[in-house]
Amino acid sequence: MTGSILETVELRKQFGNLVANDGISLEIEEGEIHGIIGPNGSGKSTFFNTVTGFYDADGGDVIFDDRTITNDSPDKIARSGLGRTFQIASPFRDLTVRENLLSVYTAGLGSGLRVSEDKRHRAQDILGQLEIEHIAEHEASDISGGQQKLLELGRILMLDPKCIMLDEPTAGVNPALQNRILEHLRELNEEGRTFVIIEHDMSVISGLTDRVTVFNQGRVVMQGDFETVTSDERVREAYLGE
């Protein structure tokens, strides 16, 4: 038993000749907030997709919570306690916010399925915790982009994940809501949840993360705390364009 909750070993993903993840070995420690930075096209989203079963890996392994989950289905992985969001949030647009939370249990099982009282309570708690109770009965198509990001986080929380992977959680969100999202993430982290966060906004990375991994051209080029990583010559060249 190590202190890591999520580990990838030489994870590989190719699209034709393009090697998007070229042997990514990464250990995420239980309880940390781990940032992933790197230029556009460096393989960050592909990494999330391969880890969470949306893409089949071409090589390597993913170990979560002491079990190998490589190429398990996204659904199985989500239910095992590893949640994730997408770069673009995509709620069920004609369902309400509350129905979107409950749909985590009913999706794929046909409509009209009864949701237990327990799960309704859980949805209510999450609406309260994320401060979106006032829009609970609004259709998802009518809420703002930032609120959709909170809703997506809420959907993940319905499954009570130990670890959550967020792909650009504050991109395109207005500053006030952005700060609220960050506060919620800190709070959820204090509850013991581990986070892996892809983020371009360096102020978010610096204020939120315990450690940072830098991707470039499908590989890990550096890892460390924010100050160490961003003062490195190679990182400044590759990422900050200096």
Ligand code: ADP
């Ligand atoms: P990042 O998230 O770091 O911007 P991505 O992981 O999205 O980078 O992309 C890494 C590389 O893989 C890019 O060259 C991208 O065009 C390519 N890529 C990503 N997804 C696919 C896909 N589904 N099919 C083909 N190429 C892809």
Ligand code: MG
């Ligand atoms: Mg991306």
